[in-house]
Amino acid sequence: xxxxxxxxxxxxxxxxxxxxxxxxxxxxxxxxxxxxxxxxxxxxxxxxxxxxxxxxxxxxxxxxxxxxxxxxxxxxxxxxxxxxxxxxxxxxxxxxxxxxxxxxxxxxxxxxxxxxxxxxxxxxxxxxxxxxxxxxxxxxxxxxxxxxxxxxxxxxxxxxxxxxxxxxxxxxxxxxxxxxxxxxxxxxxxxxxxxxxxxxxxxxxxxxxxxxxxxxxxxxxxxxxxxxxxxxxxxxxxxxx
Amino acid sequence: xxxxxxxxxxxxxxxxxxxxxxxxxxxxxxxxxxxxxxxxxxxxxxxxxxxxxxxxxxxxxxxxxxxxxxxxxxxxxxxxxxxxxxxxxxxxxxxxxxxxxxxxxxxxxxxxxxxxxxxxxxxxxxxxxxxxxxxxxxxxxxxxxxxxxxxxxxxxxxxxxxxxxxxxxxxxxxxxxxxxxxxxxxxxxxxxxxxxxxxxxxxxxxxxxxxxxxxxxxxxxxxxxxxxxxxxxxxxxxxxxxxxxxxxxxxxxxxxxxxxxxxxxxxxxxxxxxxxxxxxxxxxxxxxxxxxxxxxxxxxxxxxxxxxxxxxxxx
Amino acid sequence: xxxxxxxxxxxxxxxxxxxxxxxxxxxxxxxxxxxxxxxxxxxxxxxxxxxxxxxxxxxxxxxxxxxxxxxxxxxxxxxxxxxxxxxxxxxxxxxxxxxxxxxxxxxxxxxxxxxxxxxxxxxxxxxxxxxxxxxxxxxxxxxxxxxxxxxxxxxxxxxxxxxxxxxxxxxxxxxxxxxxxxxxxxxxxxxxxxxxxxxxxxxxxxxxxxxxxxxxxxxxxxxxxxxxxxxxxxxxxxxxxxxxxxxxxxxxxxxxxxxxxxxxxxxxxxxxxxxxxxxxxxxxxxxxxxxxxxxxxxxxxxxxxxxxxxxxxxxxxxxxxxxxxxxxxxx
Numbered sequence: 001x002x003x004x005x006x007x008x009x010x011x012x013x014x015x016x017x018x019x020x021x022x023x024x025x026x027x028x029x030x031x032x033x034x035x036x037x038x039x040x041x042x043x044x045x046x047x048x049x050x051x052x053x054x055x056x057x058x059x060x061x062x063x064x065x066x067x068x069x070x071x072x073x074x075x076x077x078x079x080x081x082x083x084x085x086x087x088x089x090x091x092x093x094x095x096x097x098x099x100x101x102x103x104x105x106x107x108x109x110x111x112x113x114x115x116x117x118x119x120x121x122x123x124x125x126x127x128x129x130x131x132x133x134x135x136x137x138x139x140x141x142x143x144x145x146x147x148x149x150x151x152x153x154x155x156x157x158x159x160x161x162x163x164x165x166x167x168x169x170x171x172x173x174x175x176x177x178x179x180x181x182x183x184x185x186x187x188x189x190x191x192x193x194x195x196x197x198x199x200x201x202x203x204x205x206x207x208x209x210x211x212x213x214x215x216x217x218x219x220x221x222x223x224x225x226x227x228x229x230x231x232x233x234x235x236x237x238x239x240x241x
Numbered sequence: 242x243x244x245x246x247x248x249x250x251x252x253x254x255x256x257x258x259x260x261x262x263x264x265x266x267x268x269x270x271x272x273x274x275x276x277x278x279x280x281x282x283x284x285x286x287x288x289x290x291x292x293x294x295x296x297x298x299x300x301x302x303x304x305x306x307x308x309x310x311x312x313x314x315x316x317x318x319x320x321x322x323x324x325x326x327x328x329x330x331x332x333x334x335x336x337x338x339x340x341x342x343x344x345x346x347x348x349x350x351x352x353x354x355x356x357x358x359x360x361x362x363x364x365x366x367x368x369x370x371x372x373x374x375x376x377x378x379x380x381x382x383x384x385x386x387x388x389x390x391x392x393x394x395x396x397x398x399x400x401x402x403x404x405x406x407x408x409x410x411x412x413x414x415x416x417x418x419x420x421x422x423x424x425x426x427x428x429x430x431x432x433x434x435x436x437x438x439x440x441x442x443x444x445x446x447x448x449x450x451x452x453x454x455x456x457x458x459x460x461x462x463x464x465x466x467x468x469x470x471x472x473x474x475x476x477x478x479x480x481x482x483x484x485x486x487x488x489x490x491x492x493x494x495x496x497x498x499x500x501x502x503x504x505x506x507x508x509x510x511x512x513x514x515x516x517x518x519x520x521x522x523x524x525x526x527x528x529x530x531x532x533x534x535x536x537x538x539x540x541x542x543x544x545x546x547x548x549x550x551x552x553x554x555x556x
Numbered sequence: 557x558x559x560x561x562x563x564x565x566x567x568x569x570x571x572x573x574x575x576x577x578x579x580x581x582x583x584x585x586x587x588x589x590x591x592x593x594x595x596x597x598x599x600x601x602x603x604x605x606x607x608x609x610x611x612x613x614x615x616x617x618x619x620x621x622x623x624x625x626x627x628x629x630x631x632x633x634x635x636x637x638x639x640x641x642x643x644x645x646x647x648x649x650x651x652x653x654x655x656x657x658x659x660x661x662x663x664x665x666x667x668x669x670x671x672x673x674x675x676x677x678x679x680x681x682x683x684x685x686x687x688x689x690x691x692x693x694x695x696x697x698x699x700x701x702x703x704x705x706x707x708x709x710x711x712x713x714x715x716x717x718x719x720x721x722x723x724x725x726x727x728x729x730x731x732x733x734x735x736x737x738x739x740x741x742x743x744x745x746x747x748x749x750x751x752x753x754x755x756x757x758x759x760x761x762x763x764x765x766x767x768x769x770x771x772x773x774x775x776x777x778x779x780x781x782x783x784x785x786x787x788x789x790x791x792x793x794x795x796x797x798x799x800x801x802x803x804x805x806x807x808x809x810x811x812x813x814x815x816x817x818x819x820x821x822x823x824x825x826x827x828x829x830x831x832x833x834x835x836x837x838x839x840x841x842x843x844x845x846x847x848x849x850x851x852x853x854x855x856x857x858x859x860x861x862x863x864x865x866x867x868x869x870x871x872x873x874x875x876x877x878x879x880x881x882x883x884x885x886x887x
Contacts, residue, residue, distance in 0.1 A: 338623065350842065472682060480675075
């Protein structure tokens with residue numbers, strides 16, 4: 001069953017076109033990693049999926065319903081939640097309050113505060129600390145926990161490992177791996193670290209200059225093919241030829 | 242003389258309660274919606290006039306009139322925010338000022354058209370409350386009404402604080418104030434949170450207006466003065482801080498009350514001057530923080546002046 | 557490569573300027589044949605034009621929305637009154653009284669220009685109230701009661717009326733000429749740069765403070781002189797009226813409806829307010845409420861005012877202050 005499909009999405013920042021006609025479809029429980037160089041349009045694509053950036057063309061369909069015209073909070077209630085770039089915790093609110101906001105404004109479901117604390121055990125002692133006092137890894141855990149508490153069908157995670165220590169990256173992916181195992185949630189993950197992305201993804205989507213350069217299962221491609229697509233080398237060579 | 246000062250001090254503190262109520266709504270809007278409604282004072286007057294009409298024309302008990310009026314005014318605040326303010330806020334920094342000052346002019350004159358120019362008061366409708374008081378040692382009189390207003394102010398500020406900390410709506414309002422987009426990503430309807438804040442702000446202004454009408458008179462043109470007092474209290478207390486608003490209200494009330502010992506005119510002027518002094522102090526503090534302290538800042542400024550003159554001489 | 561240059565003044569605009577000059581000269585000759593009533597009314601119009609041009613300079617070009625410029629209108633009137641009471645001849649007193657306002661505006665500018673948009677607006681209002689309280693302390697003003705410019709009553713009514721009218725016309729003309737010169741020159745370019753992107757302007761060495769201060773002081777001066785001329789024709793000085801918020805509402809209405817940030821907008825807005833006042837003024841409060849409603853509607857639905865609507869229709873704004881860059885190869 002198709003959970004989410006994106007059809008010909010185009011996004012603009014003023015005169016600049018950041019996303020040029022991206023299309024893909026995801027089954028329920030599937031994990032997609034979006035890779036690509038800085039400025040390739042990954043974050044804009046994620047924001048567009050969450051409803052934080054308007055589509056200039058194309059549409060987004062969730063479980064057969066066109067959600068293109070819905071605002072961010074309305075999409076969250078339909079089941080699309082996001083942990084945005086920069087985590088965007090509310091700095092002067094406590095971790096508990098940050099989590100509660102998603103829990104009480106999102107959907108009801110299996111993900112409760114207790115379950116989030118079980119998945120990210122480092123959060124338990126931090127609950128009453130203001131979010132601005134957390135370390136990078138703790139912030140990421142809180143941001144993912146916050147998105148999970150909205151009980152989404154589609155979880156969007158932007159820049160999962162950016163700015164985290166190797167140990168923190170491992171911790172986050174361990175927790176995400178457990179969620180993936182349940183196959184209850186479709187995930188779209190933006191990941192700079194190719195190794196992490198290839199290990200975690202069911203499918204990868206490589207974006208270059210706003211367009212899809214490569215799409216498929218990680219084993220379908222050689223490492224060289226992927227890194228060529230990543231840096232946009234493949235396209236240039238074929239254009240020269 | 243000393244008794245007079247003590248009396249003035251106490252009256253000033255109690256008057257501060259009134260200012261805190263009218264400033265609380267303004268402070269909430271400045272703090273969480275980042276919006277200054279220049280018609281805030283006119284909302285207070287409208288609330289007062291509606292209450293007076295319900296009481297004096299329809300013959301309702303005062304308390305019932307107030308309880309009926311508050312939700313009506315809250316609803317008005319909600320609708321105004323949805324229809325006018327949201328659109329104005331999308332148009333940049335200047336439009337909200339233009340729209341709300343226009344709204345103030347429209348409201349004042351429409352109220353004049355409806356209610357006429359007579360000064361009106363609720364003083365006659367609250368019986369002995371208007372003049373009764375407690376006598377303290379030293380000849381100090383504690384008016385019942387000012388004490389009630391002050392208690393309501395503490396309740397209002399405390400209640401707002403608890404609402405923002407402990408309720409779902411409060412957390413949604415705070416999250417929206419902190420990062421609107423991130424709040425939306427948590428499922429918060431930011432526009433709704435803003436409208437709710439506007440409803441609370443207008444209802445609080447109206448409540449303050451009722452108290453104003455109980456202790457004094459109101460006319461359709463009393464609003465701008467109330468906005469100015471509210472703004473002064475908010476600035477003195479620190480922009481956007483609720484606890485500060487109570488303190489700001491008290492400082493303003495005490496300044497006016499002490500100034501009143503000199504003359505009735507001096508009362509308003511003292512309040513304005515305290516406001517200006519706080520503004521100068523705050524801007525000075527920011528300036529000194531930006532320039533690495535007073536001393537270093539002044540030296541740097543001086544050096545720049547001299548440098549400019551020298552380079553001018555070379556040309 | 558095509559070369560870019562600032563284009564000269566287009567023909568339409570030159571014709572407009574010529575028409576404005578002709579209008580100005582025609583109006584200057586009015587006292588010789590116009591009736592007393594018309595001269596009186598047109599004096600008010602010149603006051604409106606000056607106020608609108610000044611407020612537009614402030615809000616439209618420096619991005620400073622003040623709802624407290626009645627401070628300068630009231631203070632100018634007060635200074636003029638004081639000068640007349642101390643024996644200065646009335647007409648010079650009106651001008652000098654207006655100019656003295658700079659003594660207050662200059663120190664105030666250090667304070668208020670450091671505030672952000674909405675805080676600046678309200679702080680100006682509070683300061684206007686503070687200055688009003690101070691003026692009311694003067695025993696001459698007697699609090700709310702006010703005082704009349706008795707010395708003006710002693711002057712022959714025709715002479716008084718015509719002199720005030722010509723002063724008003726000259727002030728309005730000077731306001732328009734001065735703002736034209738300023739906006740066409742370096743200051744205008746700097747002000748636009750600040751309005752569009754303050755940080756970029758600062759990095760190019762534009763002193764935001766300096767530009768804002770100059771414009772603030774000019775607007776204070778202009779409003780004050782307009783205020784003293786109005787006082788001259790009203791004779792009675794009452795703090796509540798002279799420092800009334802209605803002045804700000806009117807200025808805002810004229811500029812907003814005419815076209816915020818356009819050159820001809822304020823003139824158009826002043827004419828419109830004047831006409832509305834003539835037609836609907838008898839409705840008193842309801843007329844003023846209508847002024848507020850129209851201001852809201854323009855702010856929300858046509859924030860660039862009538863000039864903006866004209867510009868959208870014709871493709872360009874008459875007498876626009878935007879320096880036009882043209883490619884010399886094509887032009």
